[in-house]
Amino acid sequence: MILLxxxxxxxxxxxxxxxxxxxxxxxxxxxxxxxxxxxGMMKSRIxxxxxxxxxxxxxxxxxxxxxxxxxxxxxxxxxxxxxxQSFPAVKMAVPRTLAQGMLVTTTGSAGVQINGVxxxxxxxxxxxxRKIIAGEGFHEGKKNEIVIGKKLADKMxxxxxxKLVLTFTDTADNLVxxxxxxxxxxxxxxxxxxxxxxxxxxxxxxxxxxxGNSFHQIAVILKxxxxxxxxxxxxxxxxxxxxxxxxxxxxxxxxxxxxxVDEYSYxxxxxxxxxxxxxxxxxxxxxxxxxxKEIGMMVALGTAKAKVFLLVLMETVFLTxxxxxxxxxxxxxxxxxxxxxxxxxxxxxxxxxxxxxxETTIYPSFPSEKxxxxxxxVICTALLSCLLPALKxxxxxxxxxxxx
Amino acid sequence: xxxxxxxAHNISKIYNPETIPVYAVNNVHLHLLEGEFxxxxxxxxxxxxxxxxxxxxLDKPNEGNIYxxxxxxTKLSAGKLIDFxxxxxxxxxxxxNLIPVLTAKENAEFIMLLQGxxxxxxxxxxxxxxxxxxxxxKTDIRPSQLSGGQQQRVAVARALASxxxxxxxxxxxxxxxxxxxxNLLDLMEKLNREENMTFLFSTHDQRVIERAxxxxxxxxxxxxxxxxxVPTSIPHEQVVT
Numbered sequence: 001m002i003l004l005x006x007x008x009x010x011x012x013x014x015x016x017x018x019x020x021x022x023x024x025x026x027x028x029x030x031x032x033x034x035x036x037x038x039x040g041m042m043k044s045r046i047x048x049x050x051x052x053x054x055x056x057x058x059x060x061x062x063x064x065x066x067x068x069x070x071x072x073x074x075x076x077x078x079x080x081x082x083x084x085q086s087f088p089a090v091k092m093a094v095p096r097t098l099a100q101g102m103l104v105t106t107t108g109s110a111g112v113q114i115n116g117v118x119x120x121x122x123x124x125x126x127x128x129x130r131k132i133i134a135g136e137g138f139h140e141g142k143k144n145e146i147v148i149g150k151k152l153a154d155k156m157x158x159x160x161x162x163k164l165v166l167t168f169t170d171t172a173d174n175l176v177x178x179x180x181x182x183x184x185x186x187x188x189x190x191x192x193x194x195x196x197x198x199x200x201x202x203x204x205x206x207x208x209x210x211x212g213n214s215f216h217q218i219a220v221i222l223k224x225x226x227x228x229x230x231x232x233x234x235x236x237x238x239x240x241x242x243x244x245x246x247x248x249x250x251x252x253x254x255x256x257x258x259x260x261v262d263e264y265s266y267x268x269x270x271x272x273x274x275x276x277x278x279x280x281x282x283x284x285x286x287x288x289x290x291x292x293k294e295i296g297m298m299v300a301l302g303t304a305k306a307k308v309f310l311l312v313l314m315e316t317v318f319l320t321x322x323x324x325x326x327x328x329x330x331x332x333x334x335x336x337x338x339x340x341x342x343x344x345x346x347x348x349x350x351x352x353x354x355x356x357x358x359e360t361t362i363y364p365s366f367p368s369e370k371x372x373x374x375x376x377x378v379i380c381t382a383l384l385s386c387l388l389p390a391l392k393x394x395x396x397x398x399x400x401x402x403x404x
Numbered sequence: 405x406x407x408x409x410x411x412a413h414n415i416s417k418i419y420n421p422e423t424i425p426v427y428a429v430n431n432v433h434l435h436l437l438e439g440e441f442x443x444x445x446x447x448x449x450x451x452x453x454x455x456x457x458x459x460x461x462l463d464k465p466n467e468g469n470i471y472x473x474x475x476x477x478t479k480l481s482a483g484k485l486i487d488f489x490x491x492x493x494x495x496x497x498x499x500x501n502l503i504p505v506l507t508a509k510e511n512a513e514f515i516m517l518l519q520g521x522x523x524x525x526x527x528x529x530x531x532x533x534x535x536x537x538x539x540x541x542k543t544d545i546r547p548s549q550l551s552g553g554q555q556q557r558v559a560v561a562r563a564l565a566s567x568x569x570x571x572x573x574x575x576x577x578x579x580x581x582x583x584x585x586x587n588l589l590d591l592m593e594k595l596n597r598e599e600n601m602t603f604l605f606s607t608h609d610q611r612v613i614e615r616a617x618x619x620x621x622x623x624x625x626x627x628x629x630x631x632x633x634v635p636t637s638i639p640h641e642q643v644v645t
Contacts, residue, residue, distance in 0.1 A: 001513070297497065301518075
């Protein structure tokens, strides 16, 4: 009966209740929308790290990461590459020779990370081919070709076909320089990455570094993102003398960003719900005030205070919960649309977004894993909102309430 | 021996006791036996409603004790008092005070649900009660669609539904037209006569006073007269059975 009364009570003032329900629906829609946008941005960023930058896992000589000296090649690298490729969870394993050096042109110089790659493999592994916006990339049989990022090209005023010189140290600590011609300009959507990384042929770089047919890094792409931890543990166990790092280890700023944004999204959700709580609180206080005499009469007849509290609580919960499915549904539909078609945020500052490593087109992702948490937060909001009105109702003395 | 239902001893209700004391009820002794049909009369501000509130456990006296069926309700905690009211006292208010979101039947059923009475028993009682109040065809109608007289009848049904020891009615006919008031009095008299239900009601209404079998007059919080044959104050020890 208390539930029935609570449900009917919220419809006593239809307009007021509908306004609150819509507020809850809009608030939830906005909150879930923000969560979905953040989730989409983070997924996009993580995908960029995995697909374009680090891969899921990387294997190095344990000393290589300490000072990036080219002498720290992977021992028995080609056999190791084959073994890694044979793991069922591995989609692809690509070799990379790495060197840090200076890129010099007639107009200036810049510090760069030189990635010696096998073009055919790298095109698939880091989707380098897809990212090339000018030129065709590496040509078979041609040596000393280089693919540079757009940001670097703009900074160094380099155009397709332009010549430049890379200077770096070889394994014997000799300073070596070699001229390269720009065969392609890529744009990954991550401006700092594009400014730092240049790609040359692995064979060419190995010749200059004197690393033979070995290499410094195996980048591993997994079939399934969820296998990351298992595969890292498995590789660590299999090759205890090597350094096996996941993208989380290699790009801690991304991991931190994901966690921080996750926390921010909850904070935003809490702010929205707190704002809603005040609306609900106000509605419930008015409702209790209007029914002072009625509640006093109920207590006079013998209604226990716990039941009065339950009545106020249920009214608040119904009022709050009623708007929840509308908010969820609206969010699901709108997010579903943009998840398919993408949300173009280039108007917000393409360069700014790229400088933080974000694509300008975001594909929001419905935060289904957070729905239980959101629902719990909504219920908590209802509980908190009902406390003051319920206390007000409980404090009513029947004899005073009946006099009104 | 007739059973004592209400036994109030030296009860006083004082407002502003620390500053300028105002005696709403002043040293009242009241003794009601089962089956009495009593009117509490007096001018406005004489303390009728306050006395009913004290007897009904809605308010606490500053002085004195009130025994309902032998239980001193002035000693009960707030929670126990609510429970006591639920199981022992029926209330009929001047402005009906039905729950607007419940139908007539649900209003009467509400109190039985609070008492934890089984559905079959509730249905049986409701059928009987609505037959008695003559509103068998209005059970599923909400109070707003009932006339004042019909609402007050439902209020009586609600008061009776809990099978109380007595019914307190605060000016039950005040908001009713003469026909509705007469019908309500007929109903109350019938319940009193046939089921020996004890009624204590405050009223200004001469028609009610004429039909009461006992009339107690309050003036300035004191009992000025009592038409009862029995004394208005009997030591508690002598009357509790």
